[in-house]
Structure formats: C-alpha cells, structure tokens
Amino acid sequence: MSATTDSSLLIQQDTAIRTQRRRTSVVLVILFIALSFVFVLPLYWMVISSFRPQGMIFAEALNLVPSYVTLDSYHKLFNDQPYGRWFLNSILQTGGFATVALVICTMGGFALAKYQFPFRNALFVLILVSQMLPFHLLIVSLFLMIIRLGLVETYLGAIIPLAASPIGIFFIRQYMLSIDDEMLNAARVDGANEYQLFLRVVIPNSRPALATLFILFSLEYWNNLLWPLIVFREAENMPLAVGITRLVNQYQTSYDLVMAGSTLATLPIIILFIFLRRQVLEGIASTGTGMK
Amino acid sequence: MNQLSALLYNRKIAPLVFLTPFMIIFLVFKVWPVILAITMSFQKFQGVQNQAFVGLQNYNSVFSLARFSQAFTNTTVYTIGTLLILIPVPLVLAVLLDSGRVAKSTLFRILIFLPALSSLVVAGVVFRLILAKEGFLNSFLSTTLGLPPARWLETAELALPSLIIVATWRWTGINMLYFNAGLVNIPRELYEAAAIDGATPLQMFWRITLPLLKPTTFFVLVLSIIGGYQVFVEPFIIFSGGGGPGDGALSLALLIYRTAFTSFEFGTAAAMGVILALIIFTLSVIQFRFFGVLQKET
Numbered sequence: 001m002s003a004t005t006d007s008s009l010l011i012q013q014d015t016a017i018r019t020q021r022r023r024t025s026v027v028l029v030i031l032f033i034a035l036s037f038v039f040v041l042p043l044y045w046m047v048i049s050s051f052r053p054q055g056m057i058f059a060e061a062l063n064l065v066p067s068y069v070t071l072d073s074y075h076k077l078f079n080d081q082p083y084g085r086w087f088l089n090s091i092l093q094t095g096g097f098a099t100v101a102l103v104i105c106t107m108g109g110f111a112l113a114k115y116q117f118p119f120r121n122a123l124f125v126l127i128l129v130s131q132m133l134p135f136h137l138l139i140v141s142l143f144l145m146i147i148r149l150g151l152v153e154t155y156l157g158a159i160i161p162l163a164a165s166p167i168g169i170f171f172i173r174q175y176m177l178s179i180d181d182e183m184l185n186a187a188r189v190d191g192a193n194e195y196q197l198f199l200r201v202v203i204p205n206s207r208p209a210l211a212t213l214f215i216l217f218s219l220e221y222w223n224n225l226l227w228p229l230i231v232f233r234e235a236e237n238m239p240l241a242v243g244i245t246r247l248v249n250q251y252q253t254s255y256d257l258v259m260a261g262s263t264l265a266t267l268p269i270i271i272l273f274i275f276l277r278r279q280v281l282e283g284i285a286s287t288g289t290g291m292k
Numbered sequence: 293m294n295q296l297s298a299l300l301y302n303r304k305i306a307p308l309v310f311l312t313p314f315m316i317i318f319l320v321f322k323v324w325p326v327i328l329a330i331t332m333s334f335q336k337f338q339g340v341q342n343q344a345f346v347g348l349q350n351y352n353s354v355f356s357l358a359r360f361s362q363a364f365t366n367t368t369v370y371t372i373g374t375l376l377i378l379i380p381v382p383l384v385l386a387v388l389l390d391s392g393r394v395a396k397s398t399l400f401r402i403l404i405f406l407p408a409l410s411s412l413v414v415a416g417v418v419f420r421l422i423l424a425k426e427g428f429l430n431s432f433l434s435t436t437l438g439l440p441p442a443r444w445l446e447t448a449e450l451a452l453p454s455l456i457i458v459a460t461w462r463w464t465g466i467n468m469l470y471f472n473a474g475l476v477n478i479p480r481e482l483y484e485a486a487a488i489d490g491a492t493p494l495q496m497f498w499r500i501t502l503p504l505l506k507p508t509t510f511f512v513l514v515l516s517i518i519g520g521y522q523v524f525v526e527p528f529i530i531f532s533g534g535g536g537p538g539d540g541a542l543s544l545a546l547l548i549y550r551t552a553f554t555s556f557e558f559g560t561a562a563a564m565g566v567i568l569a570l571i572i573f574t575l576s577v578i579q580f581r582f583f584g585v586l587q588k589e590t
Contacts, residue, residue, distance in 0.1 A: 021393070024393060025393045025394065025395070028388055028393055028394045029394055029395055029396075032388075032389070032394060032397075032400040033400075035385070035400070035404060036399075036400055036403035036404060039403060039404045039406065039407055039461065039464070039465065040403055040406055042407070042415075042418050042419065042422055042461060043406060043407065043410065043418070045418070045421075045422065045428060046414070046418045049421065057421065058421075058424070058426040058427065058431075061426065061427060061428045061431040061432075062428065062431045062432060062435060103313070104313040104314040104317060105314060107310040107311070107313060107314065108310060108311045108313070108314030108315070110310055111306075111307035111308070111310035111311045112311075114307075115303075115306070115307035115310075117304070117307050117308065127318065130318075130322055130323070130326075132518065132572060132573060132576055133322075133326065133569055133572075134518075134521070134522050134545070134565070134568050134569055134572055135522070136522065136524070136544075136545045136548045136549070136564075136565050136568055137326065137329050137562075137565035137566065137568065137569045138322070138325045138326065138329060138565070139548070139549065139552060139561075139565070140329060140332060140552045140558045140561045140562050140565065141325040141326075141328035141329040141332055141562065142321065142325045143552070144328075144332075144558070145321075145324075145325060145328070160317060160321065161317075161321040162321075163317050163321075164314050164315075164317040164318035164321060164322055169314060193301045193306075194301065194303060194306035195301075195306070198310070219409075222411065223410075223411035223412065223413075224411075225411070225412065225413050225525050225528075226524060226525070226549075230553065241411055241413045244413050244414070244417065245413060245528075245529060248417055248420070248529060248532070249532055249533060255421060258417050259417075259418075259421070262410075262413075262414040262417055262418065265411065265413075265414060266409065266410050266411070266414055269409045269410075269411075270406075270409060273409055277402070281405070281469060284408075284466065284469060285469050285470060285472075285473040286473075288470070288511065288515050
C-alpha cells in the first residue's frame with residue numbers, strides 16, 4: 001500500500017519537474033526568437049530600404065513590408081556611380097590578397113611546424129607578438145613607404161603590406177603540426193626532395209585548412225576599410241568598402257543608394273556563408289579573427 | 293649552378309626557402325614600418341619629406357592636447373562598456389543554447405551570428421540610419437512606448453552609447469561562437485556527476501561552467517580589449533569621418549587617422565600610434581599576468 005503511494009508521489013513529482021522543464025524551454029525559445037528578430041532586423045531593414053525611394057526610407061521606417069518597391073537605387077548605383085567598378089576591384093583585390101597571403105603563410109607555416117632551425121621559436125614568438133600591434137601604429141610609416149615605392153593607387157600597394165598575416169601563419173603551423181612525420185619520411189625515402197614533399201604530400205593533406213584560411217582571408221579583405229582607404233583616393237581603383245564610405249560622405253547622402261550598395265556588398269558573404277558555413281564558423285572560432 | 297641547386301635541395305636550407313617570402317614581406321611591411329613609426333614619432337614633418345629630429349616635442353604636444361585626453365577617455369569608456377555587455381551576455385546565451393533546453397539552437401546561433409558577416413562599414417551605415425533622428429529606433433520607441441525622439445547621433449552623451457549598441461549587434465554572435473567552442477570542451481560527465489549529487493543548474497553554472505570557461509573568457513577578454521582600443525570604422529562611418537557631436541565619439545584610432553590624413557601632422561600621428569601600441573601592450577601584459585598565463589610558461 002505505502003509502496004504504491006510512494007511511487008505515485010514520485011511520478012507526480014516527476015511530471016511536475018517535467019512540466020516545469022517544458023515551461024522553461026518554451027520561455028527560452030520565445031526569448032531566442034525575440035533576440036534573433038532583433039539581430040536580423042537591421043540587415044532585413046537594410047534590404048527593404050534599398051528597394052524604397054529615398055523619401056520613404058524614414059517615412060516608412062516601421063513598415064517592415066514595403067508598400068512600394070523600386071529598383072531605382074540599383075539603377076542609379078550602376079549608372080551614376082562606379083559601383084560595378086568597385087565590385088570588380090573588390091573581387092580582384094580580395095582574390096589577389098587571399099591567394100598571396102595563403103601561399104606565403106602556407107610555406108612559412110610548414111617551415112615553422114616541420115623543421116628545426118636556429119631561432120625558430122624566437123621567430124615564431126616575434127610573429128605572434130606582432131599580432132598585438134595596432135594597425136594605426138603603422139598607417140603613417142606604411143603610407144610614406146608606399147608613396148616612395150610608387151604603390152599608391154595600385155592593387156599591389158593595397159595587398160602586399162597586409163599579406164604577411166601572423167594569424168594565418170599561426171593557423172597553418174598549428175594544423176601542420178599534426179601531419180604525420182612518418183608520412184613525410186616515407187616520401188623522402190622514395191626520393192622526393194623537400195619541395196616535392198611540400199607540393200605532393202603536405203598540400204594535398206592540408207586541403208581543409210587551406211580552404212578555411214582562404215575563406216577567412218577573403219572575408220578579411222572584403223570587409224577591410226582602413227588600409228584601402230589610405231591607398232586609394234581615385235574612385236576607379238577603390239574596393240566596395242571605400243566606395244560605400246565615399247557614397248556616405250557625399251554632400252547630400254542618397255541613403256537609398258547607400259542601402260543598395262551595402263546590400264549588394266553583403267550578398268556575396270551571405271552566399272559564401274550559406275555554402276561554407278562550417279568552414280567560416282570553425283575558422284573564426286579557431287583563430288579569433290572575428291574581432292577585427 | 294649544381295652547387296646552388298644542391299644547396300637549395302638541402303634539408304637544412306629548405307625551411308629557410310619556405311620562410312623567405314613570408315619573412316621578406318613581414319620584415320619590410322611590418323617590422324620596418326614599426327621602427328620607422330617610432331623614429332617618426334621623434335621627428336617633425338613638412339609635407340611628406342624634410343623631417344628633422346625634435347626630441348620629445350611630439351609626445352609633449354600629444355599629452356597637452358585636450359582632444360587626445362578626450363579620445364583616450366572615450367576609447368576607454370567604449371571598451372569598458374563593450375566588455376560589460378559583450379562578455380556576460382554572449383556567455384549566458386551560449387550556455388542557454390548549449391543546455392539542450394532550447395529547440396532549434398543551431399538556427400538561433402546562426403541568426404544571432406549573421407551581423408558578424410556584414411562589414412563594419414555596412415554595420416556603420418545601417419545604424420547611421422537606424423539611429424537617425426527619424427530613424428527606425430526612434431520611430432519604434434515613440435510608437436510603442438510614446439517616448440520623445442532621442443538625438444542619438446547628435447548628442448555628445450549619446451555618441452558612445454550609440455557605438456556600444458552597434459558593437460553589441462555586431463559582436464554578440466561571434467563571442468557566442470567562442471564561448472560555444474569552449475563549452476564543447478567541458479566533459480559532460482562533470483554535469484552528470486553533479487546532477488547525481490543534487491546540484492541545481494545554477495550551481496552547475498557557477499561551479500563547473502564558469503571555472504572551466506576561464507581560458508575562453510580570457511581569450512575573449514583579450515580580443516575585446518585589443519579590438520575596443522582600436523575602434524575606428526564604426527565612428528568613422530557613423531559620424532562622417534569626424535569625432536561626432538562635441539567629439540563624443542572621437543576614438544584614439546580616429547584621432548590618429550585624422551591627425552595623419554586631415555591635418556597631415558605625421559610626426560604627431562606617429563607619436564599617438566606609439567602611445568596606442570603601448571596602451572594595448574600594457575593591458576595585454578596585465579591580463580596575461582592576471583590570468584597566470586605567463587607564470588605557467590616561465
């Protein structure tokens with residue numbers, strides 16, 4: 001008799017705990033729906049504002065379903081502004097930067113991970129410490145340097161000074177530490193020299209890390225403003241970030257243009273993220289590149 | 293020729309060959325500009341050429357500059373403000389999403405992360421509109437709560453809060469991602485054992501989660517301080533390249549940029565850069581000490 005009451009009591013308690021758990025779950029889901037809404041809203045608002053005439057962006061600020069949609073701003077962006085040119089510059093400069101940075105960081109990271117040589121660790125520490133330096137320390141001296149080197153207004157001037165990425169070489173080194181030495185030695189026994197070893201064994205075995213780093217470098221350059229802003233003054237050479245800044249700072253800012261330009265500049269990243277979400281997230285989590 | 297190729301193929305020489313491209317760019321475009329910047333901070337410039345050593349004059353004028361101390365205060369307040377939000381909030385959100393109590397937690401993680409994909413320029417222009425006098429925020433506040441419109445971007449006191457709002461939007465998802473990566477490394481057995489001992493979720497949070505997240509928290513703290521002291525793009529975009537109303541949003545990085553490329557006082561800008569680097573360096577060392585990272589190594 002008493003045993004049955006006990007167990008029914010326990011069951012009652014159990015259901016009570018479960019209902020409470022379910023209730024907290026519901027509350028939490030509602031909280032996160034609200035939060036997600038708040039975080040996505042500005043981007044959504046940017047997109048719908050880009051389809052509104054300039055005069056309606058503020059007038060209909062709270063209207064989340066636009067009553068009137070126009071492609072005017074996009075037309076103006078490509079016809080009255082060198083937006084197409086900026087987009088092309090961004091693609092070429094981003095591709096160039098990511099390629100150069102990836103190649104030099106991969107070669108250097110391999111050397112740091114898999115060889116012994118004098119001052120290796122000191123060098124590694126020096127590279128890591130340089131990551132702490134604020135870029136603003138360098139803007140004046142780098143600017144004077146690229147003037148003397150004749151690299152102002154050039155892709156090279158925008159790309160090369162940023163290419164020796166401490167985070168990039170660190171990322172590759174960490175990854176390559178896990179490459180099996182036996183495998184490398186086996187290839188050496190088979191007669192491969194160090195360069196064949198690198199090209200035929202190390203690179204094929206590092207593809208995921210290389211892909212992740214290429215994506216991170218691309219995001220970094222695509223979103224970067226400060227250095228391209230200093231290198232480029234001529235509209236025809238600018239990447240998107242500098243071009244949009246120029247649109248914002250025009251005497252009478254056309255906000256419909258700015259919103260359209262921002263939407264188009266963000267679109268490629270969103271597409272990249274949809275297809276390569278895992279690489280983007282893991283890359284950021286393992287390098288801390290998010291804080292730039 | 294044969295000797296040269298034999299040398300190149302040598303296993304002792306190969307790593308140096310691999311390192312050469314990186315090192316050339318690193319030395320020329322990172323190490324040398326640092327040395328140059330330090331030298332320039334003791335020089336006076338007339339245009340791009342004609343420099344003369346002036347000793348500590350640049351530093352003296354920087355420290356007597358009212359705008360510099362204001363920029364320093366602004367940057368410090370901004371950094372502390374972002375820390376107070378961008379460490380606890382993402383931490384708690386990450387723990388909640390990791391607790392298994394929230395359905396569709398991956399979707400929420402992604403949605404809150406999305407702002408991080410927009411460039412700082414885009415974040416700046418979007419919030420310039422949202423925070424504008426007739427912008428989304430004021431319209432929303434006046435329709436729902438009947439509040440009078442606040443002049444977010446035109447009041448000195450509201451300039452930094454505006455920047456902190458932008459930072460919260462832009463970085464919460466990324467910091468959640470870092471904390472999430474830290475949470476994955478905490479063994480589940482610890483929670484199971486604690487649950488058997490009758491620990492409440494809150495006790496588990498204080499006694500297990502928080503202590504074991506210390507390395508992640510340290511990592512996020514260092515990144516946030518280094519990032520906070522370098523804040524540039526957001527105020528530059530939102531306040532059209534200026535320091536905002538009453539210089540309320542003037543950050544150190546913005547002041548350096550303006551000193552260099554608006555006033556063309558290269559020597560002064562270089563001195564400010566050195567000071568900024570020293571500030572960041574000192575803060576980083578203090579944190580490493582505080583968290584005992586250095587003691588372990590030495």
